[in-house]
Amino acid sequence: MGDIVVQKIVRPERVVSGPWLEVIASNLDYHRAAFLWKCEGLSEKQLRQRAVRSSALTLLGLMRHLQGVERAWFQRTLARTTPQFFPYRTYVTGAGDEWYDESDPTSAGDVYEDYLKACEESRQVFARVTEDPARLVPNPEFGDTEVRFVLQHVIEEYARHLGHADLLREAIDGAIGE
Template structure:
């Protein structure tokens, strides 16, 4: 299967904010590209026992990550539940055995749109909010850098997962 690479190319020059936005969107698009053209069953295919890691699990996990950092932390939406865990456990998102592309991507895309709105509305990257789990304040700059890192790491996993499903490799 040929995968269409329609990811936005990050600029080589620009403001700090433009660069962070562009690289975050590039990595978001990379995860979506790794899932292109696969059935629900293929997206749920796990890497190797005992790991339950799957492409669909990564999409679900990144929905939780976007939701936590942008809506709960920077947006200060108190009491916002996790999408897939009543216990507030990030790991539960990886358990995608009964999930579908439609369900996972709808949640992830909605969280990405919330994140983009919150970032656009922030006056500066220096906006700070408290991350209770660490007991520390973090800036929007940190959150955006953290998500670039999180996506880049998980996109590496997605490379291996995709290759295991149908042999597609690259980018």
């Protein structure tokens, strides 16, 4: 079991009623844990496995992407600070976007630790950046947006990528689940 990167994940119960920010924080943590649950029990080789020959998408690549989502939206957009991104190898797509290079040699263990760190950093700034959910924040992608929109967008990112993770995990070892 020494080659397993993500050990047993216990998904937290979600808050489904009460103050809006408590519900959102709870759902963020639930989605973070659900993603890790899809990676649970896999080796580095499995986390780097492609499900579709024509796609470079892997669970490890999603983990790299989601640490970027956490830092970009919570630190850069909401807290207006400069995040300390791990120096993963990237490339520029044909459309001019920067994306993570799947050939990055960073170990899966290091990517996992970085992802956990990014999530903890987001939790630490959450209360401060959500004091006024109606506050407008500059956003080059969407224009000025409310804090509420940014929080909803982070959940949207997780929801989209959890669907990818479902398919990737099933292709790796047949494991299925919600």
